[in-house]
Amino acid sequence: MQSNKPRLPHLKDLTTDNITDNVNTVNALNHDNARFRYVLERLVTHLHDFSRETRLSTKEWMVGLQFLTTAGQVGINGPSEFHLLSSILGLSLLVDAMDHPKPATATEGTLLGPFHTDDAEHLQNGALISQDTAGEPLLVVCAIKDTSGKPISGVDVDIWETDSTGHYDVQYANRSGPDGRCVMTSDAEGKFWFKGIVPVSYPIPHDGPVGQLLKSLGRHPWRPAHMHFTFEKAGWDKLVTALFMRGDQYETSDVVFGVKDSLIVNLEEITDKSVDPETGDSLSSRYGVSSGTKLLRYDFVLVSEEQSLSLRNDQSREALERLGRKVRVVDGLPVPDVDSSRE
């Protein structure tokens, strides 16, 4: 009978010292995807090392399982608690930084957050993206360039922000359609502009287990005021970023660790005398906004897919070398070279 299962290891009498190798062996037996095998092997190893290093007790382990179980049962209509957990533990920012590394000359990225949707309307330049009349009017005028300063046209820009109470449209149970969000395309000069409202700071949802964790740690749940952007065009590395309003009281304590100095902006105020620096046109007549409207200007700099891939590969190789493993690239992602990963 045993001869029918020639590849099975002998999974008996496992101890704190040999269980990790055995679990990794059985997980790798019948799976052909080297990348999946590698990710799972590191996951199991870190999970076991975590419990070995903490000498995790049965009681603590049960508290952890209960935390995950409760987390799974809330947030079904809002962002997943697991997404929030990933954000407040810094994992979301870390993953973005690795997946989209930027050279110093490009606009920095930051985490996507859980409030992006795929149903935003495609609007024309100049459109109003927020129907919230209680918000403070804001004109946003941006350009998209490459690292040599050349404009990039035809970039799809996804934009989303909260309403004036600090809630995204998806947080309302009676949401009838997208609001406070849109997709635009940069024009021939790489420009896009729209009207929205001045972003406000807001707490992430904190009525579930993640909120309880923050509370028990004495951490506040607030994000500083910001507006989200993503940029996509074939041949260019996708940029996931956000702009932060300078002076926010949470600027240096963002609950999800997303603020970068280069992404903090000063808002201007449009007066009758404000002119476009390039054309000399009056801003209020050029963009159809009244005097007193706040203005956000920003130039985004994209890097090519090729340049980003090369940077990602270099960083991957370096990270795996630090682990003492020679690297192979499978589907664009690193896995250890089989010959050198077995000790």
Place this chain on the structure above:
Amino acid sequence: MQSNKPRLPHLKDLTTDNITDNVNTVNALNHDNARFRYVLERLVTHLHDFSRETRLSTKEWMVGLQFLTTAGQVGINGPSEFHLLSSILGLSLLVDAMDHPKPATATEGTLLGPFHTDDAEHLQNGALISQDTAGEPLLVVCAIKDTSGKPISGVDVDIWETDSTGHYDVQYANRSGPDGRCVMTSDAEGKFWFKGIVPVSYPIPHDGPVGQLLKSLGRHPWRPAHMHFTFEKAGWDKLVTALFMRGDQYETSDVVFGVKDSLIVNLEEITDKSVDPETGDSLSSRYGVSSGTKLLRYDFVLVSEEQSLSLRNDQSREALERLGRKVRVVDGLPVPDVDSSRE
């Protein structure tokens, strides 16, 4: 304004290299429980190291979040998917082994599993614990001793097994009360005995994300036939264990890694001539069972709480020393000594 928050670090411009230290710093700022701080610090560090070593992509990270979210939404009436996940990744066994280390002279432990309940009836010696008439009758006769062979009376023994189809009572939506389980107390001679059915092998629930993971890994979901036991008495280390029927086809491939050689038993068959080796009484008349009934005999050996605690503390100290951290014990669990844990 900043002076109101003197203890906050400056959480801005975080990178793949400095985010872990910063997250750990902010998590530790306002929390007085050294053990919780330590567990969280190791959790965040391993989570980040895992993603750094795999160069986890945004796409993979989203697959992971979706796995957890889906896992949270199933199994509400059965065992939590997180409990199953912990078991199939070997974490459950590992935690039990660390929390209840045994000297070589004691009965080995194994994982609790997700099917223990707190509502089992307290039955007298000799009782029938399974109402399943389709099962093969089994007489179980056990003794409980200390490591010197002295009987231990008054031990509360929790026992549970599946029915003949491989399902625990809690897996039936129409469960009206406990079946296939009971609590007994060892008598003055440290003995307990009961009638049940011969355990059968069974697959763990595998219709959710954990089942899909097993399938994608080419792993089967089966556990070899076994019967669960826990032993509790003040002054003695709680023993969580199970006995496995020799010859089961899954004996060396238990999906949750729980089999130990010392816990595998041979079943005997009672005949008219079978006698109690100590008293010489006929077994069938002594226990009121008919000829042909299967018999399981086992002597369990418990260790004192003091001995187990001492072993656990030694192993903890050793584990933390391997990490280069001097250990302090708080509420019976290790934390690094503050002075030596900061580099």
